[in-house]
Amino acid sequence: xxxxxxxxxxxxxxxxxxxxxxxxxxxxxxxxxxxxxxxxxxxxxxxxxxxxxxxxxxxxxxxxxxxxxxxxxxxxxxxxxxxxxxxxxxxxxxxxxxxxxxxxxxxxxxxxxxxxxxxxxxxxxxxxxxxxxxxxxxxxxxxxxxxxxxxxxxxxxxxxxxxxxxxxxxxxxxxxxxxxxxxxxxxxxxxxxxxxxxxxxxxxxxxxxxxxxxxxxxxxxxxxxxxxxxxxxxxxxxxxxxxxxxxxxxxxxxxxxxxxxxxxxxxxxxxxxxxxxxxxxxxxxxxxxxxxxxxxxxxxxxxxxxxxxxxxxxxxxxxxxxxxxxxxxxxxxxxxxxxxxxxxxxxxxxxxxxxxxxxxxxxxxxxxxxxxxxxxxxxxxxxxxxxxxxxxxx
Amino acid sequence: xxxxxxxxxxxxxxxxxxxxxxxxxxxxxxxxxxxxxxxxxxxxxxxxxxxxxxxxxxxxxxxxxxxxxxxxxxxxxxxxxxxxxxxxxxxxxxxxxxxxxxxxxxxxxxxxxxxxxxxxxxxxxxxxxxxxx
Numbered sequence: 001x002x003x004x005x006x007x008x009x010x011x012x013x014x015x016x017x018x019x020x021x022x023x024x025x026x027x028x029x030x031x032x033x034x035x036x037x038x039x040x041x042x043x044x045x046x047x048x049x050x051x052x053x054x055x056x057x058x059x060x061x062x063x064x065x066x067x068x069x070x071x072x073x074x075x076x077x078x079x080x081x082x083x084x085x086x087x088x089x090x091x092x093x094x095x096x097x098x099x100x101x102x103x104x105x106x107x108x109x110x111x112x113x114x115x116x117x118x119x120x121x122x123x124x125x126x127x128x129x130x131x132x133x134x135x136x137x138x139x140x141x142x143x144x145x146x147x148x149x150x151x152x153x154x155x156x157x158x159x160x161x162x163x164x165x166x167x168x169x170x171x172x173x174x175x176x177x178x179x180x181x182x183x184x185x186x187x188x189x190x191x192x193x194x195x196x197x198x199x200x201x202x203x204x205x206x207x208x209x210x211x212x213x214x215x216x217x218x219x220x221x222x223x224x225x226x227x228x229x230x231x232x233x234x235x236x237x238x239x240x241x242x243x244x245x246x247x248x249x250x251x252x253x254x255x256x257x258x259x260x261x262x263x264x265x266x267x268x269x270x271x272x273x274x275x276x277x278x279x280x281x282x283x284x285x286x287x288x289x290x291x292x293x294x295x296x297x298x299x300x301x302x303x304x305x306x307x308x309x310x311x312x313x314x315x316x317x318x319x320x321x322x323x324x325x326x327x328x329x330x331x332x333x334x335x336x337x338x339x340x341x342x343x344x345x346x347x348x349x350x351x352x353x354x355x356x357x358x359x360x361x362x363x364x365x366x367x368x369x370x371x372x373x374x375x376x377x378x379x380x381x382x383x384x385x386x387x388x389x390x391x392x393x394x
Numbered sequence: 395x396x397x398x399x400x401x402x403x404x405x406x407x408x409x410x411x412x413x414x415x416x417x418x419x420x421x422x423x424x425x426x427x428x429x430x431x432x433x434x435x436x437x438x439x440x441x442x443x444x445x446x447x448x449x450x451x452x453x454x455x456x457x458x459x460x461x462x463x464x465x466x467x468x469x470x471x472x473x474x475x476x477x478x479x480x481x482x483x484x485x486x487x488x489x490x491x492x493x494x495x496x497x498x499x500x501x502x503x504x505x506x507x508x509x510x511x512x513x514x515x516x517x518x519x520x521x522x523x524x525x526x527x
Contacts, residue, residue: 027465066469066472068469070468071471074468094475111478117448118450122450122451123449161477165482165483168484169482173477173478173479215478219480229478359452359453359457362451393451393454393457
């Protein structure tokens with residue numbers, strides 16, 4: 001059946017691009033991007049690939065078509081190919097009643113946080129995402145189960161949003177959504193990010209209860225060359241088929257632009273219910289109120305344009321996970337990337353640069369210094385890695 | 395391991411050559427204003443670059459192939475109303491002034507017939523759309 005879904009999406013894209021009746025489709029815009037990246041981890045022992053992460057070459061590619069039917073009505077379809085294979089990242093309609101009220105329905109990434117707006121690799125200057133939003137490029141990605149909220153996070157549902165002017169040079173953006181929500185097995189101990197976005201399940205929810213959330217952001221111009229945005233986001237839902245276990249993700253963000261310098265700060269945290277009905281499944285004794293885990297993540301980033309050709313980026317990011325850990329089955333060797341403890345931390349310092357070769361072509365280079373609170377199978381607490389990537393967009 | 399190091403160094407070297415070559419070329423750059431942009435439209439370009447680069451590469455709009463004023467009007471309005479875009483109603487009008495100039499240049503380069511209103515670099519709109527909303 002998956003081929004049927006893919007065929008339907010392909011037909012929709014082709015129809016939107018070339019087949020629609022001009023009388024009904026005002027404007028169509030076709031866009032896309034592709035990034036190829038080489039991730040080199042010299043501190044990984046031996047030559048075995050993927051001991052701790054996706055070292056080697058990866059690619060992310062996307063094609064998108066936007067159709068403006070009228071001033072009030074538009075459609076977007078985006079398909080992408082990356083580490084998870086071929087997926088539908090967007091397939092939604094927007095109906096804008098007024099500046100203050102718009103309705104989006106279909107498949108889309110709900111408004112949450114500041115980074116997700118720039119999640120496409122063509123839109124951010126480093127090869128990888130901040131750790132709280134990591135979706136597989138981080139070292140020890142399996143034990144950490146990636147970020148707090150791997151980005152993008154497309155889901156099916158509806159979102160109401162709007163923009164409220166607060167005088168000259170200041171406005172408030174709001175958004176509220178109801179979507180399927182993330183998925184997970186009751187006994188898994190964490191969300192299943194692959195199942196949450198896997199097209200092989202026909203993008204059908206695993207329970208009947210929608211997840212809800214929203215975002216509020218205040219933006220103000222502080223002069224012709226300076227502006228600031230402060231935002232807050234939240235989402236909440238159940239992830240198991242029986243609606244017994246919930247997750248709540250909350251975050252705050254601030255971004256400041258001063259001439260050609262961007263400063264971005266963001267923090268998010270996820271509270272995750274854990275089924276503790278069988279205490280023997282866990283590595284540590286189950287304590288009262290020990291039926292949940294907390295995962296915190298934050299990043300601070302400075303992006304400085306040195307010229308029209310070169311951007312310099314410095315980023316510090318990290319995550320902390322607090323809570324019990326599922327025990328390895330008896331006789332199972334410790335994985336190469338080690339195990340998490342009841343309070344695990346990872347920190348990373350990144351220095352990178354992006355070179356604009358052409359307006360549509362950028363080369364990205366970056367170096368990363370990692371520090372972990374838990375040792376891997378080889379006893380290491382630190383690691384160094386390098387990215388070399390190229391991204392094209394149209 | 396040694397082979398891996400050598401191959402990576404070779405790869406890095408090749409990329410550096412490309413970067414240096416590009417830096418010495420006259421290629422179009424992400425942050426550079428279009429050549430020949432009239433001085434009076436420079437503030438419009440700056441605003442366009444500042445607002446639009448918040449979320450995406452400037453190549454996305456500039457290399458989109460759009461050369462129709464009405465299309466730009468719908469496009470920019472949709473962008474303005476994207477949650478978190480940071481584009482105000484006043485910004486929309488100024489950004490459209492630059493994009494109308496840019497569209498006229500695109501039409502001229504393509505050898506298309508240009509309507510007289512769109513040729514004026516500092517124009518604030520065309521008769522077609524009655525100006526910015």
